[in-house]
Amino acid sequence: MLLLTFSDIGLIVTLVIIAAGLGLILKLALKGKEIDRRIIFIFIFFSVASPIIFQIKFSEKATAVVKSIYDKIDNLPEGSKILISFDFDPAMAPEVQPMAIVLGRHALIKGHEVVFMSLWTTGQSLLTEIINEYILPDFPEKQEFIDYVTLGFKAGNEGVLKVIATDFKKMFPVDNNGRPLDSIPIFDGVKSCSDFDLVISIGGGKPGPKEWILFVTDPSNIPMAVGVAAVIAPQMYPYYPAQVLGIMGGVKGAAEYESEFIGNYERFKDMKTPGLLTMGPQTLAHTVIMAFIIIGNIIYFRKRKKEAKS
Amino acid sequence: MRRQIPFALVFIFGTFMVFQYFVPHETSEWIYEYLLDWIAIIGIFALALGIWSFYKVSVDKIKDKNEDWPYSVISLSGLFVMIFFGFTARTGESWGFYFPALLILTAGLGMFTMAYTETSSSKSKTSAMIGLGLIVVFVIISIMDNSWNFYFYTQEGLKNIAFISFFEHIMIPIQATMFSLLAFFISSAAYRAFRARNLLSSILLIAALIVMLRFNPYLGPVSGLMADGADWLINVPNLAAKRAIIIGIGLGIVATSLKVLLGIERSYMGKG
CATH class of the missing domain: 3.40.50.10160 (MTH777-like)
Incomplete structure (x- = not known):
């Protein structure tokens, strides 16, 4: 039987919402539309707040x-x-x-x-x-x-x-x-x-x-x-x-x-691990930033193509 | 003469410190350690100077009714209140007249500040008299009230719950909030700046993405593959550039220090 914890449910919900939002923005990006910075702020807020609320943790290995x-x-x-x-x-x-x-x-x-x-x-x-x-x-x-x-x-x-x-x-x-x-x-x-x-x-x-x-x-x-x-x-x-x-x-x-x-x-084993806990918001925020960088480049290349055509 | 003496002092002590490093003699070490004591003394004077400078700047802002002058009032209140908390601690079961005394002291100091900033001399005198009266009341309360005391030579004040609470519930959230806001602006800036406009910006973009991927535990297998690339980026190009910068800064410091010692660089003396 598949048992999902509160944290797992939170992670799935967060990823689905972020993925859907980014998908929508990608659609706009393919049309060459720039993204307002307030939209970026909302995504960053959500990606930082959600792992804190749902206590999302990842396993790490020391380098x-x-x-x-x-x-x-x-x-x-x-x-x-x-x-x-x-x-x-x-x-x-x-x-x-x-x-x-x-x-x-x-x-x-x-x-x-x-x-x-x-x-x-x-x-x-x-x-x-x-x-x-x-x-x-x-x-x-x-x-x-x-x-x-x-x-x-x-x-x-x-x-x-x-x-x-x-x-x-x-x-x-x-x-x-x-x-x-x-x-x-x-x-x-x-x-x-x-x-x-x-x-x-x-x-x-x-x-x-x-x-x-x-x-x-x-x-x-x-x-x-x-x-x-x-x-x-x-x-x-x-x-x-x-x-x-x-x-x-x-x-x-x-x-x-x-x-x-x-x-x-x-x-x-069960001690509070603020470092591991803070990796959740950081990881999700980094992923969102990477997605925005890629979207930003798509917009840039679409615009350049349009300009070259005209 | 006002300029020559500082120049001479800088030259003598600066040259001594340079040569002392290469002379492992007992006397040289003793003089060196003796001079180090001076650093602590100078540090304390600098602290007093810093507080005075902060007070003067804030009071001048209030006096001239500069833009955002009310913030200076808050800054000064914070300064006085934290100093008071830092030098006092509860000794009895209750706080007694601790907080009323603090209010009276703050009001008294506020009246003195008003006396200084007031343009009319009669109003200034009245403010000063009220301020003096409030300070006298504060002194009487602090003598009569046994539930708290002043601690100038021990660190009891730093354990004062009021001091700790102000630090933990005001200072920490304020600074953390300021720093946290960076996340939003960095994200927005990254979106706009990281664009493959030419070869160099493309290299920067790819390097940034590799390093970010390496630190991302979501992308387990990918981050595993990226780890070597990210380590190479950090340990080779980053290290080479950083070392070059550090060596450059080091040489710059040597050149600037020589200029200061020889009196060529004089900006540290202000207008002189």
């Missing part, structure tokens, strides 16, 4: 560039020190926040000691929200200062990076709660960023992953991974694989990592 980050965290010995910098703002959050959540979970489940910080003023609140609402509820056994610590935001952009590259405690004498770093067990034996086993910067603006590479990880030869917004990903490829061991680009990168993570950790 080499994402898998290398996953493998690095997975293969580091327990108790390794990982620094994760949340260098993003709310505008970028829908794309990179899923990365921050899954990376935090992965690092903690492997028993690594995680240090969270931010170079963006708006990153501090996002950092607190992500840790308290998404990551820590899954790890009630983890203790602050022993398993993880939050340093919060520090003003100074590249200046902060220049300093922590050589002396971490000079720039961060205390943590987010005002506790001296000297009294925090995670910071035993940590002088500079070189004492971390892995540095991850999640963001895409300035200061962000690029500045981390230029000022900290490349000069000190520290393993570095980045999670960036999709538009920034092509700018990161020149640094892969020499300066960065892996890149998570946009929602796609987050979804790949999530799928690898839930596939390997039974405990998180």
